[in-house]
Amino acid sequence: MNVLLITFSFPPAGGVGVLRALSLAKYLPDNDIRVDVLTARNAPAVGKDLTLLRQVPPEVQVHRTWTLDLPFWLRKSVKKAITGGKGKTASPRPEGQVKRQSVLKNWIGNLLLPDPQIGWLPFALPAAARLIRSRSIDAVLITVPPFSSTKLATRLRKLFPDLPIVLDFRDEWLTTTLDLVSFNNNSRARLVAQKTEGDAVRAATKVVLVTEAACNELHSRYSELPKEKFVCIHNGYDVPPPEHSPLPPTPSTTQKVVLTYIGTVYGSTAPGTFVAAVRNLSPAVRSRLHVRFIGHIEAEAYREQLVSLGETIELKGFVPQAEALAAIRDTDYLLLITHDRINVAAKFYDYLGGGKPILGAVHPDGDVRRLLEETRAGRWADVGDPESIRRMLEEAVESPNALIAPDLKRVASYHRRSLTARYASLLKGLAISGRKAERNRIEA
Template identity: 30%
Template structure:
């Protein structure tokens, strides 16, 4: 069976949305004739852990873990962020580059690797792929879960920093044998920014959901006398924020659209101290419960127990191409989605499936009215949706792994 070396900084026991994409590829690629080997880090510079994801990894998968050079753990977060933005340029994980490259060469020499696959973020992983490509001449696939330049959650301290990032991104895109992105708008953004890029080498494999996760998930049994709204995952700074949703919720209460005790909101994941403070200022600490980071399997239970799922994407430049991973598990859950999203990839998908109540993400009045409409439908037993299952099935993780396997087949055959 041919082997693909998957270079992924984030890998179990580390958790999070980006990890799930990699893990599901690893889980299902052997069914399509490809044996993954993993190159990752010993101790990721992050706090999220989710050992439950390890159950998805076949027992015969070899995982190579390397060390790196990191900023001291006792450095304040703001100082680390300052150093990463101003001095490291790429990301905080740049210190992994020489270690991962050296280990990748060893794996190539010992294991007979056929294809290199790198996935970002962090973007350092693609620099590892670039080095390995240059030293081994193996076919290389660069998987972008988010763009680097044009990422709505990233800002560059100076024009020169942005230019350097753009040159590195261009080098990666033009050197890789294939570039995989998660949405068609993201593909078009790359092709528009880098006009020399061969359009045939840039392909879309979206994020998805794994039906097996839903088969074993246990619902949380919320209070049946309250409409339950669930949001899973993280918020990102001032761009992807719950601020307008919380304002809309308060407006709905203040105007009498629904009683405060009639709704329960769950933020399933960790939130920043600023959001905690906002909940206190708005007197919403009883209405909005924050679970903190929990295993992915438990988060599925919250989806299945919800009356309404909350999706938030900001209105910053580049947000129209965002197709966040959680949206596909939301679709698989088959629940109404209160979507605070701009026109773009996410809104188009929700309209195609037929499950979204789409509201401008920065309009608290419109959000309040949408919450009121959902509550009225819930009160009268009419809060149901009929998703287009044929569309939802396109995002089955097994099917998406098959698409990646086809790319692996194509580029490995072209090298022979």
């Protein structure tokens, strides 16, 4: 079977956004599927990670096209100039400044709908059509974000009526991501997003999402479509699963307790309530706590909040994935922050695979809380309640042995190899149906 995997970002681009596409390219060949990858040659990325590129099997052909997009550093500079570097939870600014920045942001944002990566489509569409024909492609898999890539499903459906097309949503779009992360979420952006998503979902053969909550959310929006069109295949981790329960941290009264956060700090992971909780720790507990943030910090306001913690905090910036995973091995706890009710950050699964206890400041009704309880991988507190987070931190420092041992069988079920095997079964079933549909149409 021949599959075309379309992904805007792919190694050597670094960051968690490339890991799902990488795992599909890495493990689908083990399931008798030949993979061609179509990606952007100059996609903006937080950094490069050549160790990820070395994981791509030699038999996987990667096809790269150009995109009309700004480099990562320049895009962040433009965004900072427009927003003043303020995050979602920043303190109020002068009314005149807010109005000027809002007008400029809306004007620029409305030129680039549904998102700035729309400049890839003029290159990606003809390249995809050419590959489908020349490589005898049996199914196309489009993974998003960026959500502008969903337009490829709509346009490819017109060119190839019987071709199985799978839309893979790593994040749910309209309910959460549009508000928490998107550069533009005004009324015009929302209308464009709604139409773009609706057209793509209807054009796709299957829609895959990474959480049950996202699956239910999307089906509720398109309840006229059959429920079986929407499938949940979770994200996962790609390190060897722990073979036994890790020993809980046993910090002494003179030893620092290390708490490590890995990943980008942006709207949905805004650290304000966590910072407030750390400030409210008793001096005895705070003196024993060392917090490391590894990854890019989206807004200056978030950096200022973290730096305000003084010697308690260490900001290490972006590092290659191998180095980030190594940091898991020498930490006592892994810190998770999310305000998102529906989406689950990819780093959560790397945390699971790392085997260290997780301290989660999470949405109390979200899927992250459910997964933490299901896997027994750590504790959680309400991300909107600094006092709840403070209590969790104090208990973790003072009573580490109270942590519940993880359910290793459930943790192992989230390894990317087994999850990709599920994906392979889905794709093979769709390919058989697609060939039958094409034969019937030709005969008719």
